[in-house]
Amino acid sequence: MTLPCTENIPSKCTVLIIGGGPAGSSSATHLVKAGIDVVLLERSKFPRNQVGESLIPHFWKFADQLGVSEKIEQEGFIKKSGAITAWDNKIHQTDFSKYGYTRPGLQVERDIFDNLLLDHSKSQGAQVFNQVVVKDINLASVNPVIRYIDTRKEENREGTIQCRFVIDASGHSAMIANQLGTKNIISTELNFLSLWGYFKHSRYIGCDRKSHDASELNSVAPVTFVSSHKDGWLWHIILREKTSVGLIVHTDRLSGMNKQQRESYFKQTCAELPYVKDLLKNASFMENSLNYRPDYSYYTTQSCGENYYCIGDAAGFVDPVFSHGVQNSFYNAAVTCLAITESLKTPQKQARYAQLCENRMQQFYGFSRALSLGDFGCNGVNNQLVVSLMKALPPLELELILIASEMTNRSDNFKKIAQQAGVWDRISANLKDQSLGLVHSLY
Ligand SMILES: Cc1cc2nc3c(=O)[nH]c(=O)nc-3n(C[C@H](O)[C@H](O)[C@H](O)COP(=O)(O)OP(=O)(O)OC[C@H]3O[C@@H](n4cnc5c(N)ncnc54)[C@H](O)[C@@H]3O)c2cc1C
Numbered sequence: 001m002t003l004p005c006t007e008n009i010p011s012k013c014t015v016l017i018i019g020g021g022p023a024g025s026s027s028a029t030h031l032v033k034a035g036i037d038v039v040l041l042e043r044s045k046f047p048r049n050q051v052g053e054s055l056i057p058h059f060w061k062f063a064d065q066l067g068v069s070e071k072i073e074q075e076g077f078i079k080k081s082g083a084i085t086a087w088d089n090k091i092h093q094t095d096f097s098k099y100g101y102t103r104p105g106l107q108v109e110r111d112i113f114d115n116l117l118l119d120h121s122k123s124q125g126a127q128v129f130n131q132v133v134v135k136d137i138n139l140a141s142v143n144p145v146i147r148y149i150d151t152r153k154e155e156n157r158e159g160t161i162q163c164r165f166v167i168d169a170s171g172h173s174a175m176i177a178n179q180l181g182t183k184n185i186i187s188t189e190l191n192f193l194s195l196w197g198y199f200k201h202s203r204y205i206g207c208d209r210k211s212h213d214a215s216e217l218n219s220v221a222p223v224t225f226v227s228s229h230k231d232g233w234l235w236h237i238i239l240r241e242k243t244s245v246g247l248i249v250h251t252d253r254l255s256g257m258n259k260q261q262r263e264s265y266f267k268q269t270c271a272e273l274p275y276v277k278d279l280l281k282n283a284s285f286m287e288n289s290l291n292y293r294p295d296y297s298y299y300t301t302q303s304c305g306e307n308y309y310c311i312g313d314a315a316g317f318v319d320p321v322f323s324h325g326v327q328n329s330f331y332n333a334a335v336t337c338l339a340i341t342e343s344l345k346t347p348q349k350q351a352r353y354a355q356l357c358e359n360r361m362q363q364f365y366g367f368s369r370a371l372s373l374g375d376f377g378c379n380g381v382n383n384q385l386v387v388s389l390m391k392a393l394p395p396l397e398l399e400l401i402l403i404a405s406e407m408t409n410r411s412d413n414f415k416k417i418a419q420q421a422g423v424w425d426r427i428s429a430n431l432k433d434q435s436l437g438l439v440h441s442l443y
Contacts, residue, residue: 023312
């Protein structure tokens with residue numbers, strides 16, 4: 001059930017949030033819990049479709065802080081044990097429970113998951129308005145002014161709202177970064193785009209490394225399956241009623257292709273790739289479910305200012321191979337809300353809090369990028385910040401990440417930075433093949 005929206009959009013508020021995805025809704029919840037009044041404007045009617053169905057168990061600590069874990073558990077999303085990668089003829093398996101995680105990763109329908117989070121924000125007191133499109137943000141004065149179009153009625157109405165802080169959680173629209181010219185597309189050898197779609201009646205790979213019928217989901221937990229292919233890599237994520245399959249492809253490979261040609265390429269790759277072709281043998285592709293996102297890796301040079309914060313995908317996006325996106329959104333939201341709460345208490349330190357938040361976000365971004373896009377052919381990563389994060393991680397969490405860095409050929413820079421931080425030798429010396437997750441075969 002979707003909670004109703006209030007009718008009238010106020011003309012003033014303390015914090016205005018653009019976007020109701022995980023970044024926007026979680027910041028709304030944190031702020032209202034701290035007693036701060038929040039207005040959130042979201043252009044779509046929820047539930048709305050979104051890609052990014054694999055959640056690593058790290059997200060639970062944020063769900064606990066938001067007070068939404070019980071609602072997530074009650075929804076009955078599919079629990080996964082970990083991941084298997086078949087990358088350049090090597091197969092690796094990771095199992096979260098071996099690294100101290102007592103709760104599972106999840107495979108979620110993002111329309112349902114995001115709607116649940118946004119409803120939770122409303123239930124905590126956030127004023128949420130769907131179908132309201134932000135057009136521009138004037139950051140020139142101390143109190144930003146946001147211009148929007150309210151599309152809920154037939155005659156679209158324009159309005160403005162003034163606030164102390166604006167949080168841009170508009171996802172890859174990256175409204176503020178685009179407006180300020182701080183968004184940079186990553187353009188190096190690792191320049192990818194994504195194509196994804198949905199199948200009915202796919203089989204899946206279980207934690208026992210065997211192929212299973214979907215009817216066995218309650219008895220054998222699935223893994224998120226990732227496979228490299230000649231043009232990039234593929235994911236296979238089984239959900240309750242359908243299976244999400246996506247290709248990450250070098251941009252050059254698809255240049256000049258029209259929609260129909262992209263769809264043929266997608267279907268053909270799925271039909272040829274080892275393991276995936278077997279999983280999808282008796283599955284049917286859901287017509288019109290193919291999506292396409294070009295130039296999807298980017299970063300912003302400045303995510304936080306005295307009166308604005310860009311968070312989640314509005315601050316940058318690397319690559320989904322390690323399922324970091326939603327977790328990154330939750331993390332950004334938590335540190336941003338801390339910075340805003342403290343700034344409201346001590347306004348003379350506002351600039352300092354914004355800078356601290358910027359460092360934290362760049363640190364996390366650099367960490368994700370080192371792990372999943374090894375090539376730093378352009379700037380956007382501060383190695384020293386990544387080194388300090390590596391040194392601060394709990395040993396088991398670090399071990400899991402070091403093992404993840406063995407699963408693909410993307411993490412060379414990560415290993416170099418881990419050596420610089422003095423953590424690589426310490427951990428890898430204790431790891432044998434088996435604990436590195438190397439397995440010799442699948443079913
Ligand atoms: C191909 C691909 C696969 C991925 N796979 C994974 C995965 O397996 N696991 C994972 O954790 N992450 C994954 N991600 C990343 C994940 O989808 C994102 O990191 C996550 O959705 C970011 O959340 P967000 O709240 O920042 O943005 P979003 O979820 O994009 O939400 C932004 C919201 O802002 C709204 N909005 C935009 N413009 C305006 C406007 N002008 N006015 C009002 N509202 C506006 C949009 O309607 C949207 O609802 C993947 C991403 C891609 C591209």
